[in-house]
Amino acid sequence: xxxxxxxxxxxxxxxxxxxxxxxxxxxxxxxxxxxxxxxxxxxxxxxxxxxxxxxxxxxxxxxxxxxxxxxxxxxxxxxxxxxxxxxxxxxxxxxxxxxxxxxxxxxxxxxxxxxxxxxxxxxxxxxxxxxxxxxxxxxxxxxxxxxxxxxxxxxxxxxxxxxxxxxxxxxxxxxxxxxxxxxxxxxxxxxxxxxxxxxxxxxxxxxxxxxxxxxx
Numbered sequence: 001x002x003x004x005x006x007x008x009x010x011x012x013x014x015x016x017x018x019x020x021x022x023x024x025x026x027x028x029x030x031x032x033x034x035x036x037x038x039x040x041x042x043x044x045x046x047x048x049x050x051x052x053x054x055x056x057x058x059x060x061x062x063x064x065x066x067x068x069x070x071x072x073x074x075x076x077x078x079x080x081x082x083x084x085x086x087x088x089x090x091x092x093x094x095x096x097x098x099x100x101x102x103x104x105x106x107x108x109x110x111x112x113x114x115x116x117x118x119x120x121x122x123x124x125x126x127x128x129x130x131x132x133x134x135x136x137x138x139x140x141x142x143x144x145x146x147x148x149x150x151x152x153x154x155x156x157x158x159x160x161x162x163x164x165x166x167x168x169x170x171x172x173x174x175x176x177x178x179x180x181x182x183x184x185x186x187x188x189x190x191x192x193x194x195x196x197x198x199x200x201x202x203x204x205x206x207x208x209x210x211x212x213x214x215x216x
Contacts, residue, residue, distance in 0.1 A: 030058025
């Protein structure tokens with residue numbers, strides 16, 4: 001029986017190290033954790049969601065695929081109500097502002113004990129800026145296409161002494177710029193900047209956008 005996992009979630013799984021204890025925050029249907037256990041990648045999974053409906057769906061799916069005994073489920077807003085005994089936290093399918101809210105409410109995550117795998121749906125530059133300003137380093141980032149859209153998945157490590165990202169790097173970070181697959185993403189971001197520049201009357205904002213376009 002095949003586990004129905006999207007390209008985005010498969011990309012997140014590719015960052016998980018063998019034997020990791022994984023916390024899947026906002027687990028929805030639970031397929032990411034189920035896949036990691038079914039393939040023998042993760043040793044245990046914590047699955048949480050803010051809504052009861054998706055969480056119960058995840059429980060049923062874990063039973064269907066025979067991994068219920070290796071997943072613990074929690075009704076939780078972000079990481080508020082989950083145990084802290086894990087190695088890697090995955091957040092996928094959320095906006096950057098939601099991820100910032102989750103991370104800012106959990107300063108205990110700011111430790112070399114934890115690794116983050118983040119797949120952002122929107123406001124990715126905002127998330128990158130928050131991570132850099134707070135002390136997180138984007139160690140790896142890959143671009144992928146899922147349906148009609150381009151997304152990135154990033155591996156994030158706690159490293160407060162790492163140089164901060166510049167405004168332009170919040171759009172195309174060093175971890176992404178060297179990748180061949182970043183070419184399409186760079187063009188997509190540049191086009192977005194051109195459109196934003198053309199539709200703003202704020203002189204200061206326009207100057208920032210023009211500088212970002214030039215940097216790209």
